[in-house]
Amino acid sequence: MATTNSKRHDVIVIGAGHNGLVAACYMARAGLDVLVVERNDYVGGATVSRNLFEDYTYSNCSYVCSLLRPEIMRALELPRFGLQIIPYDGGCTMMNDGNHLALYDNHDALRREIARHSKRDAEAYDRYSRDVIRQCKFIRPLLMREPPDPTSFKPRDLTELLYLGQRFHNMGEERMYDTLRFWTMSAADFLDEYFESEIVKAHFAGSSIIGTALGPRSPGSAYVLLHHYMGDIDETVGAWGFARGGMGAVSSSLTASLQASGGAVRTSAPVERILVRNGRSCGVALTSGEEIAAKVVVSNMDVKRTFLDSMDAEHLPEEFLKAVRRFKIRGSSGKLNIALERLPQFPSIPDGAPSIRGDLHITDTIEMMERAYDDWKEGRWSQAPYVDMLMPSQIDPTMAADGKHYMSVFVQYCPYELADGPWTDDKRQAFGNTVIDAIARHSPDFKSLIRHAEVRTPWDIEQEVGLTEGNIFQGELTMDQLMFNRPVPGYAQYRTPVKGLYLSGSSTHPGGGVMGAPGANCARRVLTDLGRSA
């Protein structure tokens, strides 16, 4: 039986993920009465710190804070509410022959390091960074803006298109050509334009496949690489690093900021349906039967979960629904969270090198990465997976007891559905073992130090966090799903076909990563539509 909560809120946000909380904070600060409803008994969505074993803290989904916009941290006073971002050292790729390539922060150390593999690549690196920074500088200001609709003649869209066009034009002819190429080409082709050494290319190609159902040779993967660099070029120091206390510090500081401006979060409150009356959203129904009324509903769920699982089709236009069904949101990443007795040895990392405190990798050729992708295409987890592993407890003392270490292992590729049927506990265990074996080939004592390991497949991530297929970006970052095409053409401005219903998650522009920009942009759109100033 439906019970109706008598109070009508200005806004209900569905999902206390970081973007939902960011949107809620901005709206609460503008004076709206905001309630965030969250299905889990903890806040954060995929931006969480969890204690699953003894006093080890796991950032068990997202694990680095690279893209969170500094202007958001500032506007929402997140440092005051406990958020502290701490930088970590450049990591390395361990090679199968016992050699390695380290990415040192010091420019001269880095040049000499790359020169061990190729003198020419050591110098080409400067050109590579220059071009990446040039492109990111063009993209970055677009992150915190609504993408214009190129088919619209409304003054706002025209102004935005003009802004975009001007920025593009200001890059100069050569760079305009580069932009069009970089946004569409493969990471392998992109890196071939700069480097000759396999290991150098393999190291940089890593960020082109993280979270993406593309291989390094798939067209469009170069953009994913740029997307990951966005946080790297901030002139403000301390924009890239670990959140002290784990990624949950991001969501707890957002929650505290929200509460300080009068907003509220209800956990263990899963939404069954978004309620629509006369073509207008009017609230949500929880699975408990409770209905909560609101003038505006903001869904922080991905676009598929919002429209295909949480609404009745009768409220939605057919072509829109068709586009939503076609939206690419394939699961391709797994995650291991490991409690270690002590710091494992990695013989290929030299003693005294800072690399152990950075991101560690074991895929030393692009070919190997592409083979890992082939496994995924055939419905298997990669037999030789690409891993992005970090032991934040070396830097952040809050993550584990003195001398103990938490290791976060991001794994690419792992399918949402296996060719031989659904995931089972045995298969999950086998997937985990594949990853652990791969790491153990570079660390003789690694296995003996494991005290607890949480293995998460895309299916698990979907079940727990609610991300469709466990896709970490709430949808692939490919050209056909970016900017004014994200999530679907005609609805890139955080609005939906249902009046009063908005999207704030990473399914919207500018996409995934713990960035907060979609949430902030969505809040601005809601406030504008309500005639409030942000």
Place this chain on the structure above:
Amino acid sequence: MAANNTPVPHYLKPLLDTPFHARARVLSQNDSFVPWAGYSTVDVFTTAEQEYFAIRNAATLFDLTPMVKYRINGSDAERYLNRLVTRDVRKLKVGRVSYVVWCNDSGHLIDDGTIFRLGPQDFRLCTAERQLDWLLDSAIGFDVRVEEVTEDIAALAVQGPTSCYILKKFGLAGVERLKPFELAEFDAAGRPVMVSRTGFTGDLGYELWMRPEHALSIWDDLMAAGRTRGLRAIGSQALNMARIEAGFLMPNVDFVSAEHTIRMNRDRTPLELGLGWLVDFDKPHFNGRRALLTQKASGLRRLLVGLDVDGNKAAHNALLYADEAGNHEVGSVTSAMWSPTCKRNLALAILDAPHHAIGSKVWADIYLNRELVWERRMVAAHVVERPFFAPDRRRQTPPADR
């Protein structure tokens, strides 16, 4: 810790020591080392002023080992270099050195440097920035080998009015016959030394190129030979003063290489930097030629010029205006100094047309820190000819002994 004879790895000590490091460490009273092109080098040994006056009055030793050096040879070496740089390399005779610049396809400056012609198809290119990537890409289609040899060659600049005398006393018989931009091989008591009459001071001076294993003994013998004639080690600060007086440009100070620019309108062409005299449109195709021809025909929208600034406060980083009120910005200063020798307040600056013509007057916005209180001055500055300082002794052959 690494054992004594094992080099400390790059991730613990990113900067290399030059072969002269042991001497520099002892002489540097301030223990002030700065990174330069991957090496640890001295910026000031005693005081920049004392070191500067030694350049103009006696003689100086400056460790220029970090200059990036490439060996370029092969049957197409001349053709290759001629396509690379804007000057006509065919006119460069064996045994001579040429100051050159090179550009990308759009005519924007990548770097400047010097070409040493060691043989008909054997060259050395010295540059400020690392270029291997560009040089190798440019080598496609030519029978040419490009090899970086920076670490194989130690280099010392011996500059100042008594430099020739000291080199003779050191044992380089006949060095006085070297004309400006000439080079020759010498034997210094069993130690081969290549000497070029080149430098970055605008004064009489030479550069010595030697094997790293001879570096310390040559340093010691030079110091001994020059002791009574005021020879002293200098750091990069004193050299920087001398090079401004000489009107020479410093990469990453007066211009940014087109290989490193991020923002629009930060690239510079050689014409805009006042280096048009290095661009030879009569030679065959060279990189950037078409773009530079177009720019030459359409006129320069901006130009790097020399300024003589009123008063005696160096116009560091000053914005330049057409009017005293400071409403119309027309450029900015890239390098500035009070010249102790010229008794003029010098600056190098980028100015928009038409303000860059010789004789133009602009206004420099200078901020002065007077015991922590900042004061602002609008000071007149006049576009003047470069170099600011060019003593006859720099060209005189044979040079005087003092």
